[in-house]
Amino acid sequence: MVLYVLLICSACQQNVIRELEPLRSHLRLMAKECDWKILAQWGEEQTRTEILKREKQQLLKDIKALRDRGEAMQTMVDHLQSELSNLYLQFRKECDAHRLLIWQLNELKGGSVKTEIPAEGNREDNKDSVELKLALKVCQGDLIKTQKELTRVKDEYWDSLEQAHNLTQLHVL
Secondary structure: OHHHHHHHHHHHHHHHHHHHHHHHHHHHHHHHHHHHHHHHHHHHHHHHHHHHHHHHHHHHHHHHHHHHHHHHHHHHHHHHHHHHHHHHHHHHHHHHHHHHHHHHHHHHOOOHHHHHOHHHHHHHHHHHHHHHHHHHHHHHHHHHHHHHHHHHHHHHHHHHHHHHHHHHHHHHO
16 A cells, blocks of 8 residues: 555656646746846946946046146136236336436436426326326226136136036946
């Protein structure tokens, strides 16, 4: 009887094994499909990673170019400020030389110009002071314009750097 029960159990087990065999095959097939999907996803991620790395390199190059451009602009602004300063100093020297010549001329004439035509000497001095005041106002106006332009260029430069930085941060994330 034990043998009979063992045979029946063995037959039941054989039936269960036959019933489970298609499930086993299906499970193997599903595992292979999952492996393929995982490999495909990994390949796509590698491709995306490479694209992002290239974009990052390009953005870094763009940032460097913008920095170089900003430095070139700053150099140009510094040069223009120096040139303006030199022109102003030259103007001042010419004005001083002009005054010195007038003073020397008056000294050579021995002050006779002052006694003979005092109003004319005042007119020249007034004319010189008016010219100087006018030149000073022009220089001040030019300085204000240059400072405004410098501020505008700096603002544009920093805005472009911020935009490039923000883009870089977005692409890196």
